[in-house]
Amino acid sequence: MSEEGITTLNGTMMNGNIELTNGRAHKEGANGFIHIKNPHISNMDEDVLYHFALGTKSHDLKKMFGDVKFVCIGGSPRRMERFAHFLVKELGYNVPSGLALENITNATDRYAMYKVGPVLSVSHGMGVPSVSIMLHEIIKMMFHAGCTDVEFFRIGTSGGLGLKPGTVVVTSEAVDGQGKASQDNLVLGKVVSRPSVLDKDLAERLLQCSMNDDFEVIMGKTMCTDDFYEGQGRLDGAFCDYNEDEKMAYLQDCHNRGVRNIEMESVCFGSMCHHAGIKCAVVCVTLLDRLQGDQVSTPHDVLDSWSQRPMTIVARHIKNRMKTL
Numbered sequence: 001m002s003e004e005g006i007t008t009l010n011g012t013m014m015n016g017n018i019e020l021t022n023g024r025a026h027k028e029g030a031n032g033f034i035h036i037k038n039p040h041i042s043n044m045d046e047d048v049l050y051h052f053a054l055g056t057k058s059h060d061l062k063k064m065f066g067d068v069k070f071v072c073i074g075g076s077p078r079r080m081e082r083f084a085h086f087l088v089k090e091l092g093y094n095v096p097s098g099l100a101l102e103n104i105t106n107a108t109d110r111y112a113m114y115k116v117g118p119v120l121s122v123s124h125g126m127g128v129p130s131v132s133i134m135l136h137e138i139i140k141m142m143f144h145a146g147c148t149d150v151e152f153f154r155i156g157t158s159g160g161l162g163l164k165p166g167t168v169v170v171t172s173e174a175v176d177g178q179g180k181a182s183q184d185n186l187v188l189g190k191v192v193s194r195p196s197v198l199d200k201d202l203a204e205r206l207l208q209c210s211m212n213d214d215f216e217v218i219m220g221k222t223m224c225t226d227d228f229y230e231g232q233g234r235l236d237g238a239f240c241d242y243n244e245d246e247k248m249a250y251l252q253d254c255h256n257r258g259v260r261n262i263e264m265e266s267v268c269f270g271s272m273c274h275h276a277g278i279k280c281a282v283v284c285v286t287l288l289d290r291l292q293g294d295q296v297s298t299p300h301d302v303l304d305s306w307s308q309r310p311m312t313i314v315a316r317h318i319k320n321r322m323k324t325l
């Protein structure tokens with residue numbers, strides 16, 4: 001292990017898991033390090049991050065990503081490219097004229113990734129399987145790069161419950177369709193359940209980034225489902241075995257339990273970041289009020305401008321944090 005704490009892997013036995021921290025010996029509870037709870041990684045000759053077309057031998061991950069302090073993720077590649085351009089403006093970076101921001105993963109089209117100073121903007125596709133693969137690889141990438149004190153944000157869209165469409169929700173707690181704040185995963189045929197934990201302080205700070213904007217920012221629980229249609233109680237999927245009263249009773253019950261919006265990644269995001277010792281937050285705009293209907297019929301140019309709102313909030317937070325780095 002190097003003194004600088006960046007060159008080699010270091011294994012420590014913790015709570016029955018091999019906990020790898022990149023660099024300096026890791027003290028239990030010490031903040032800042034990315035935790036890879038996998039004893040096999042340190043025995044591997046090379047770690048290929050297949051879906052990003054990156055690897056520990058083919059790329060100098062430390063040089064490419066060692067300075068990253070913020071990882072912002074969202075479903076759509078185009079939106080995350082737009083966020084990168086927005087950051088260039090907000091953070092005052094210069095992209096030499098004639099040059100475009102480069103999609104770092106352009107050898108594959110699974111995910112898109114842009115880097116603006118200490119910020120990564122990465123797409124994750126739709127739903128838990130897609131975001132889970134992406135997070136495994138991005139967490140390992142951060143680990144191999146020796147990154148510390150990294151904050152992760154999901155910047156997304158959602159269906160609101162009892163909110164004016166266009167309202168932004170900062171998630172206080174991510175729960176599944178049964179109200180559980182944990183992610184169940186089938187591993188070797190058995191259910192492995194891990195708590196989904198978002199950082200409360202980070203959520204408060206994000207809420208305070210709301211200014212005199214023409215939209216509201218509120219804090220509330222977010223429900224994460226495995227499906228957009230039946231999973232979110234819609235009546236307009238290809239299949240539906242319940243009636244409108246049953247749908248409304250379910251959504252009203254969710255609302256009564258404090259759920260203010262519904263999307264498809266937050267529980268997994270909170271569970272994987274927490275397992276890796278990463279502070280994380282979820283900020284989503286609501287595209288419609290699910291107590292009023294199911295179809296997203298607002299024109300796309302309006303939806304596009306609404307999807308900018310979570311970016312505005314997170315960019316303000318990043319600017320504030322960068323003053324302290």
Ligand SMILES: O=P(O)(O)O[C@@H]1C[C@H](O)[C@@H](CO)O1
Binds near residue numbers: 075125127158
């Ligand atoms: O971050 P995005 O807006 O892609 O996330 C939500 C949840 C699903 O992935 C998708 C459904 O339309 O939008």
Ligand SMILES: O=c1cc[nH]c(=O)[nH]1
Binds near residue numbers: 159228262287
């Ligand atoms: O209703 C909605 C809107 C966006 N994303 C969702 O998951 N649900």
